[in-house]
Amino acid sequence: MAEQENPIKKGKSDVVRAARLSVAPMMDWTDRHCRYLHRLLSRHALLYTEMVTAPALVRGGAVHLLEHDVSEHPVALQLGGSDPVELAQAARLGADAGYDEINLNCGCPSDRVQSGTFGAVLMKDPARVADCVAAMRAAVDIDVTVKCRIGVDDQDPEEVLPDFLARIVAAGCTRVSIHARMAWLQGLSPKENRDIPPLNYPLVHRMKAYFPNLHISVNGGIGSLDQAEAFLKGGLDGVMVGRAAYHNPADILCGADRRIFGTGTDATPEQAVRDMLPYIEAHLSAGGRLHQITRHMLGLFAGRPGARGWRRALSEGAVKPGAGPELVQTALEEIEALAQQAQAV
Template sequence: MPTHPHKKVFAVAPMIDWTDRHCRFLHRQLSSRALLYTEMVVADAIIHGPRERLLSYSPAEHPVALQLGGSNAEKLSEAIRIAGDYGYDEINLNVGCPSDRVQSGTFGACLMRDPAHVADLVTAMKKVSQAPVTVKCRIGVDDQVPADVLPDFLARMIGAGADAIWIHARKAWLQGLSPKQNREVPPLDYDLVHRMKRENPDVFLGINGGIADLKQAAEHLEVMDGVMLGRAAYHNTGLLAGVDALLDGRLEYLDPDWLALRDAMIAYADQVIASGGRLHHVTRHMVGLFQGYPGARRFRQILSSEATKPGAGTEILTAAFAAVDLSSGLEKAAG
């Protein structure tokens, strides 16, 4: 767990509509040590909604963190009590998401404007959580000057007892930019985040935002305690096969045992289908597996066209893997 300042952590970012339990099961087949995050789950949904569907996951996913959205201390505390039975390895508070839906609930990135309140939330969460409580934030929002506001924000989170802070190295613009644009338009300021780490040597600080491959991840880990990849890990899933070596200080691309991965995903998909799910719920997360491999385009075509059909079975996965030249062993993901 990211509580020791000298233990390096590689995490796959929480991504709404992407990092569901099926996605995380796939990612775990490629790395035994990456820290995996749920999609953001709103505290109200856990309290009033289908909590089993929202919170359940495969034991194989550990270490796995639950990301919560909310701005009410009582509701967040109640959500943590409910989630306690599920055994998450970390509870993370979202102070970075800029979507309209999040803003209407006065949480996510807009909380950057009220660091004292966020500190109160962290204090309340710490009181009830059996797992470490962490925060994922931006370097600032709107017209804030990150170099002015970020040090104060971090100091408040540290004072409240946050076990780790993950910093997305971009501002969020709450008006005028879509969530997608907020991941691409505001400039990255890695230097500021690195400076925050140098000024807080005993606190776990991780960096997120725009990191494209394992080479860049390794460079950040020379300074930071943790590195978090989002879209790069999702769209080029195979790079996760190099994460365990990266955490041991080796930057190398390790070709996954593709046949073992195929068999594990077929067995898993069979279970999902047997419990009322559809093949597509699993395979939609697999289209980024073979970037650059001969046959990768056909692999994607099979999953996109055949796996989405009603009643589709796992023989489609077998056919998709058979379309790829697994012997090519191309070094795809180290960058």
């Protein structure tokens, strides 16, 4: 686990800069193996954990959920919860584990999250959210941020969102990520809530005008670096990319350091795969399974010749007993051979 004194750990100014482009917290996807891969593609983008519930950490003692590699920094821990005292304790555990930021989930619409009285349902109780933010801010010396929707169910986002933001700003929140859709807590599944409610980017821009000193990142429906650059040029402080960064990580992250952060050269998925091999070997030596890592690598060559064969080789081969890094190496060699053939034509 990364320690608090880790020299790679970023300062507040570094994390704010990293928030110009971030990879959204996504349940079952942005685990530590996924984040390790994404960091190979971008040195600067801000990475988020899957949501970890405060009760799991504080009452369940599940501190193993905080494990991460030092190379992941800048990396933020997203917490789920609604009790200020418990969230403060969980935030302290996260800070002690070395995370650069603590983020409160006020956007997830799943039934399981609703039953715990956190996630998007908290949009209905901004006073409680403010209390949670204040408690976490008092407990840690790293940034406490919020990820929210523009509203839920029959709320009027033009009224609800400004009030919500005003309250969390008063509680000490200086950065927020806004998923630019309503969440319908009744009648839509979590998957449908990611697509069906219409996007309202203009509202997010208006919030920036209302709260000029609040660092606002936009989230939802962003599928390219071109879109990300347009939002930044349009006055927003950051862009948070979700599914596109997972399914097409090379398209989003390989050029991000140069285009979004103005530094370095573009990474390549081929080099990322080569750099993953020692990590894979270490994971297997510790008793892990290959597919726990390679499931996050399936989209590395999306849109490229051989992408289907790459996905098939990893998805079918990595689950077999004894599968090791040589499977990944062979699949990479096939991709590179196809690329050489294409160049020769």
